[in-house]
Amino acid sequence: MNPTMNTQTQTFNHLLPIDFTTVSTVPDSHAWSPTSSPSHLPINDDKPLLPVIDIGKPDAYELVRHACEEWGAFQVINHGVPLSLFSETVFQARRLFSLPMEKKHLVARPPSGTAGYGSHRISAFFPKLMWTEGYRMMGSPVEHARKLWPQDHAKFCEVMEQWQAEMKTLTERIVAMMFGSLGLTNEEEMQWFESQNGCDQPLCVLQLNSYPVCPDPERAMGLAPHTDSSLITLLDQGNISGLQVYKEGEGWVSVEPIEGAVVVNVGDLMQVVSNGRFKSVLHRAVVNKTHHRVSNAFFYGPPWDVKVSPLRKLVDSDHPQLYRSLMWKEYLQIKKNEISGALEAIRL
Numbered sequence: 530m531n532p533t534m535n536t537q538t539q540t541f542n543h544l545l546p547i548d549f550t551t552v553s554t555v556p557d558s559h560a561w562s563p564t565s566s567p568s569h570l571p572i573n574d575d576k577p578l579l580p581v582i583d584i585g586k587p588d589a590y591e592l593v594r595h596a597c598e599e600w601g602a603f604q605v606i607n608h609g610v611p612l613s614l615f616s617e618t619v620f621q622a623r624r625l626f627s628l629p630m631e632k633k634h635l636v637a638r639p640p641s642g643t644a645g646y647g648s649h650r651i652s653a654f655f656p657k658l659m660w661t662e663g664y665r666m667m668g669s670p671v672e673h674a675r676k677l678w679p680q681d682h683a684k685f686c687e688v689m690e691q692w693q694a695e696m697k698t699l700t701e702r703i704v705a706m707m708f709g710s711l712g713l714t715n716e717e718e719m720q721w722f723e724s725q726n727g728c729d730q731p732l733c734v735l736q737l738n739s740y741p742v743c744p745d746p747e748r749a750m751g752l753a754p755h756t757d758s759s760l761i762t763l764l765d766q767g768n769i770s771g772l773q774v775y776k777e778g779e780g781w782v783s784v785e786p787i788e789g790a791v792v793v794n795v796g797d798l799m800q801v802v803s804n805g806r807f808k809s810v811l812h813r814a815v816v817n818k819t820h821h822r823v824s825n826a827f828f829y830g831p832p833w834d835v836k837v838s839p840l841r842k843l844v845d846s847d848h849p850q851l852y853r854s855l856m857w858k859e860y861l862q863i864k865k866n867e868i869s870g871a872l873e874a875i876r877l
Contacts, residue, residue: 545634546662555743555748558657558658559660561657577776579603579784580595580600590706590709597807598808599808600776600810601808601809602792602795605703605791610696610791611695612788614688614692617688622739636664636673644670645664647662647664651752660750661814661816663739664736666735667734693735696735697731731830732829733830734828735827735828736825737824740752741821742817742819742821743816743818751822754811757828758871759828760796760802761794762796762828763792763793764791764792764826765825766786767822767823769786770785771815771824772784772813773814774810775812795807796828797864798831798857804839804848804852805851831857833857833861836856837855838850838854850877860875
């Protein structure tokens with residue numbers, strides 16, 4: 530056998546989750562130590578709750594700024610996305626994840642690929658695997674959907690394309706609010722978003738997440754603690770609790786689901802361009818032994834070849850530049866090699 534092909538095959542297979550429906554105990558490959566596994570203690574009522582912001586109200590800008598500075602995350606309501614689309618998107622995601630494993634393998638994401646079925650990208654940075662499976666797409670998933678449902682793929686594609694369009698519109702509205710809350714005008718907001726090759730299309734990725742029922746949640750990790758590389762991430766966490774965010778001075782705080790609400794996570798890029806004013810939020814997902822949880826995350830960033838740095842208006846004698854200028858694709862490469870220290874690696 531060709532050694533190169535063997536290595537590629539091993540790497541490829543490592544991206545594929547196990548068939549969670551066939552295991553009755555947590556295998557060693559997925560068993561986290563007590564110090565690193567999630568705490569399933571009851572929610573501490575003394576802890577503050579993640580802010581919930583009605584973005585249609587006059588005080589929304591101030592509340593968004595405060596949430597980004599103090600938490601790095603918040604939930605938004607009154608955003609205009611139809612409630613029916615939330616349930617339709619979750620239904621279609623469950624439809625995909627309920628397929629037999631051999632079907633899902635037909636659309637497996639290759640090691641260098643962006644779209645397809647597989648484990649979460651951060652898996653390679655941790656010694657144990659996570660109790661999750663995912664499917665990523667950029668734009669229409671029709672090519673993969675035809676393989677999964679040769680005669681019945683139209684609805685899946687329609688719903689996923691509609692969800693992405695709604696999330697892109699909402700993302701751009703929230704990003705404008707974030708910049709506006711810092712006193713930046715529309716022109717100033719977009720100066721940093723200029724591609725070197727004239728491409729003005731943002732990089733948008735939709736990730737469907739599945740957290741199957743787990744026989745021993747105390748020993749498993751749904752999604753390990755990490756920050757997102759994106760400018761911001763919008764998350765529909767569904768109606769089952771599982772998301773936790775880390776707040777300095779408080780520890781891990783559970784984000785309780787609110788019907789029709791969207792969770793907004795500040796990403797690494799927003800921390801850079803805001804010159805550290807807004808904090809990229811450390812977050813994780815836990816699992817449970819009774820409910821199969823499905824969520825979806827919409828990652829939003831600039832084109833690959835954009836040069837990023839703290840916005841000029843946010844740098845002065847009282848607020849020195851915290852991060853060096855670099856190409857967006859350069860930062861993503863740094864993050865691939867050093868998941869938890871990427872921001873420190875570019876700090877001045």
